[in-house]
Amino acid sequence: MKIKCIILFLFGVSLCACFDDKGNYDYRDMADITIENVPEVIEVLGNSDHIVITPKIISSLDGEVKEDNGNFEFSYKIEKKSGGTMVAGQKWVDLNPSKTLNLDTLAAFAADTYIGWFAVTDKRSGVQTSTTFDIKVSSPTYEGWMVLCNEGEQERVRMDMISVISAERVIPAYDVLAPLGFPEVKHARGIGFYPTRLANPDDVIYVMSEEGTYKLNKETFKTDESWNMNNVDFIIPPTDEHVVYYNTVNSSNASAALACLCVTDAGNAYAQVLNTPGAAFEKPINTSARGEAPTYRVAPYIGVSMARPGNGKAAIFYDVDNQRFMGWKQGYVDFLMQVLNPIRDKDGALFTFKTGMDLVYMESTRYSNGLVYAILQDAAGKRCIYGINMSGNGYVPESKYEDLNAPDFDKATLFAFHSQFPYMFYAVGNKVYLHNLGTNTTYPVNNIVLGENETVTMLKFNLYRQCSLKDLNNQSEEFMARQYELMVGSYNAATPDNNGGRLGFYPVDGVNNSVTKRIEYSGFAKIRDVVYRERR
Secondary structure (H helix, E strand, O other): OHHHHHHHHHHHHHHHHHHHOHHHOOOOOOOOEEEEOOOOEEEEEOOOOEEEEOOEEEEOOOEEEOOOOOOEEEEEEEEEOOOOOOEOOEOEEEOOOOOOOOEEEEOOOOOEEEEEEEEEEEOOOOOEEEEEEEEEEEOOOOOEEEEEEEEOOOOEEEEEEEEEOOOOOEEEEOOOOHHHOOOOOEOEEEEEEEOOOOOOOOOEEEEEEOOEEEEOOOOOOOOOHHHEHHHHOOOOOOOOOOEEEEEEEEOOOOOOEEEEEEEEOOOOEEEEEOOOOOOOOOOOOOOOOOOOOOOOOEOOOOEOOOOOOOOEOEEEEEEOOOOEEEEEEOOOOHHHHOOOEEOOOOOOOOOOOOOOOEEEEEEEOOHHHOEEEEEEEOOOOOEEEEEEEOOEOOOEEEEEEOOOOOOOHHHOOEEEEOOOOOEEEEEEOOEEEEEEOOOOEEEEOOOOOOOOOEEEEEEEOOOOOHHHHHHHOOOOHHHHHHHHOEEEEEEEOOOOOOOOEEEEEEOEEOOOOEEOOOEEEEEEOEEEEEEEEOOO
8 A cells, every 4th residue: 555655656746747847848840841943953164154042941830931030041062973172171162151041152163063962950950951963063164265364463363264155155254273273373474375186186275474384284274383384395494484475386287386485584495396206405495506505585475477387487586685586497407496596687678687676576477478577666765667477488577667657656565466457556554556557557446445444454366376277267257257356455453353354356447447346355353365265
């Protein structure tokens, strides 16, 4: 009887405890969460398109979950589908640090297939519901305009891209090398590009700067310190000099270049003769004797014929110390290709190749079957223009322009010569001028309109390279005409985010001495160089 009383007492205490503790817990059913409107696959262009997702969340207890529902938290993550690290050793990247319901973020990732992960967390219970999806990032670097820029006051080297996805879809992509291993270097100088038509093409793309020149992977654009130009192609001693100018001499078979030539910021020139045993010649060629130390410096320009393949087998350099043009020629004797030689004057020529002037600028064109223009300046600051015909295998003084009726020409630092008409374009501040060399008349290009805070940073014509012209001729006439459009790069200094660069394309009217704007793109840094990435 005593035992029964004890049992009844304990039962009563337990029952009371349950009643007393009822207010400490919120007994309710666990919500079932469903996630809708998340695609299985999202296809985007890297560094150009945005990854956009607007999911619909349904709770069995709360109904549709909206953005402002404080009981829920949202997260998006991404990782490589093939495995491996994303950035800085991490296997995944948080796409949505703000934890918002909807996602809209730049696809700033290298071309690859990724797994996206979206999760909803009920903060009251800690229960998480998730779903996955594929993100296919394609390369914005396959074909289009490579836009080399200097970013900010420090002039960080940055490459943007105007990606040609199709004839109907042409869109900008920004800072495309940042996720691909490109080193942090400053002061961009130019892009070196050499496409081939060999059975196993090995297109060459270089990004040149004052702190190093790097070769890009022809397919992915990936690179790193090991791809320094001094290590992979030209054998340049490990000094402080860096390649700042690059050009090729065309071969007669149109499949590949005859030779690749470059100039460093130390004023040294190097030659790489292709289809011959060995790599580049290890010694500078700006010397009077093979293999000896350089005896003079050359300017950062190399003139060649840009006419049909095999039209010219020579190149022209400029000796800045002795103020004279120097020649390089393809020959049967290696020695002749490993040393620059003074160009001999001919009786009755328009000018002497030993000019006694400073070289301001030099540009290769197709005009007159391969004319190289050189802008020279005498000790008094007066400028003139020489035209040197590089067709065949010689150097012919073809034209000389003095006493130019060109306002502010002596102040200009940016120039571009047309390959179809005898036109020179030059820029001063935010003004662009067209000078007709045939009539010695200058026309301000008033329909290239820049603001008071803008300056021109680049003038250029991008001639498609000769070795791929046969393939490119399968393109439309409109596409082929692009190489004769004036490209004008400008920068608005009042832009607060280092993205004040614009690039305009202007077809040239050879009858009315004028241009018209076809299209313009913006959002770049300070444009230094633009080259079209040709594909077959």
